């Protein structure tokens with residue numbers, strides 16, 4: 001597959017591949033290749049070391065949360081007046097949480113997170129602006145694993161239906177190379193691979209847990225993993241051991257060419273024009289980039305005449321309201337990025353309707369297919385962080401929201417520092433009132449609000 005270096009952006013020099021790593025001959029960046037069963041999983045993130053450390057931190061966050069859950073359930077089990085039913089439910093949950101930590105640790109073992117330490121390789125290139133968005137946690141899309149490989153409730157067929165509806169016969173048998181960006185646990189990539197029969201499919205994601213599971217399921221393995229539904233249907237459903245595997249009919253034959261790559265949608269490691277079918281399922285509204293800049297990046301992945309199929313919700317949550325495009329604006333943006341719109345449709349789908357939960361969504365997804373007519377290159381490389389955060393010598397811009405945030409933090413710090421085990425809410429309120437020249441009842445109400453938040457955070 002024609003790779004390009006995601007660190008320096010070089011597309012001319014070869015990336016040298018050995019058993020353990022891929023190295024860029026131009027900038028010298030070494031990208032590890034992880035192994036799980038038969039699968040080789042190259043870690044082609046722009047800053048491989050920093051991104052591994054970030055995922056290690058997110059894994060530690062998961063372990064920390066898991067330990068907190070277990071401590072809460074153990075505390076509850078120590079109460080005397082529990083009914084036998086309640087005790088049984090809590091014991092089941094405690095056991096499941098313990099098993100869950102072990103299951104995730106085993107799944108992530110190929111990455112060796114325990115052994116990775118921070119080190120400085122002395123590289124003169126500052127790549128800190130390429131860091132991963134903070135909202136992408138290890139278990140952010142955990143339920144998708146069960147939707148893809150365990151529930152077998154028809155949702156995957158509905159999603160494939162949404163893709164096929166806009167793809168129609170536009171491919172005309174010309175899908176030689178399929179790229180899925182944001183493939184997650186991988187089921188849709190596999191379903192489209194099997195319906196379009198390309199010579200090569202590449203599934204890309206930044207999440208090590210999801211893509212690893214994708215590679216294991218598509219490779220024909222099975223695994224057991226606990227699901228923790230938000231609204232369990234009964235006591236046993238609080239934690240359900242799910243058996244995850246691809247249906248028999250979906251197992252790939254040995255000559256199927258399916259690859260998995262850890263990469264960032266904004267720094268894709270492919271030479272321009274490497275694919276002729278591109279799939280972005282539930283992705284365009286969650287990435288931290290304006291679709292106007294992202295669409296040309298997608299343009300670059302495709303060869304002339306290649307087709308981009310997008311499906312999913314349009315639940316944009318950027319701080320810039322201008323980026324929250326409506327469906328008509330999206331079609332304009334895609335056209336401006338060098339595409340001709342072939343089809344666009346809304347379709348109602350069931351979404352994450354776990355059979356063991358009382359919660360489940362219905363979404364009217366928006367799908368389109370668009371053909372690349374001409375090259376439109378991105379204006380610049382994507383920067384997650386602004387200049388003033390990556391260049392420590394630049395002035396930090398003063399913004400009105402900083403004043404609000406700093407006053408709020410200062411007040412919180414003062415209220416919490418005033419707790420000495422003797423003062424009441426009212427007496428801390430009097431201190432705050434004197435310091436800020438406020439009416440006492442107003443200051444006491446503010447103190448109560450802050451302490452209430454601290455209390456509720458601890459309770460959560």
Ligand SMILES: C[S@@+](CC[C@H](N)C(=O)[O-])C[C@H]1O[C@@H](n2cnc3c(N)ncnc32)[C@H](O)[C@@H]1O
Pocket residue numbers: 136141144181182183184185186188204205206207210263264265266280281282283286287
């Ligand atoms: C809403 S989930 C959808 C997953 C999958 N497409 C599906 O339909 O189940 C979004 C996916 O995008 C991935 N993702 C988020 N930011 C990404 C980025 N910058 N580059 C690549 N993948 C990303 C997440 O890890 C996650 O797997």
